[in-house]
Amino acid sequence: xxxxxxxxxxxxxxxxxxxxxxxxxxxxxxxxxxxxxxxxxxxxxxxxxxxxxxxxxxxxxxxxxxxxxxxx
Numbered sequence: 001x002x003x004x005x006x007x008x009x010x011x012x013x014x015x016x017x018x019x020x021x022x023x024x025x026x027x028x029x030x031x032x033x034x035x036x037x038x039x040x041x042x043x044x045x046x047x048x049x050x051x052x053x054x055x056x057x058x059x060x061x062x063x064x065x066x067x068x069x070x071x072x
Contacts, residue, residue: 001064005036008061011054025053 026049
C-alpha cells in the first residue's frame with residue numbers, strides 16, 4: 001500500500017492555509033513536511049497534530065492506494 005496526502009493539500013487550499021503556515025502551527029519539522037510532499041509514511045503523532053490544526057480526521061487528509069506491482 002502507498003499513501004497519498006493529496007487531500008491534505010486540497011484541504012489547505014480550502015482553508016487558505018499555506019504549507020509553511022501549517023508547519024508553523026503544528027510545530028513539525030521540515031523533514032516531516034518533505035515526507036508529506038513526497039507521499040511517504042509519517043508517524044501517527046504528526047498526523048494527529050495536523051488533524052488538530054486542520055480540524056479534520058485522517059480520512060479527510062490522506063488515502064491509501066494499492067501498489068502498482070505486476071506479478072509476471
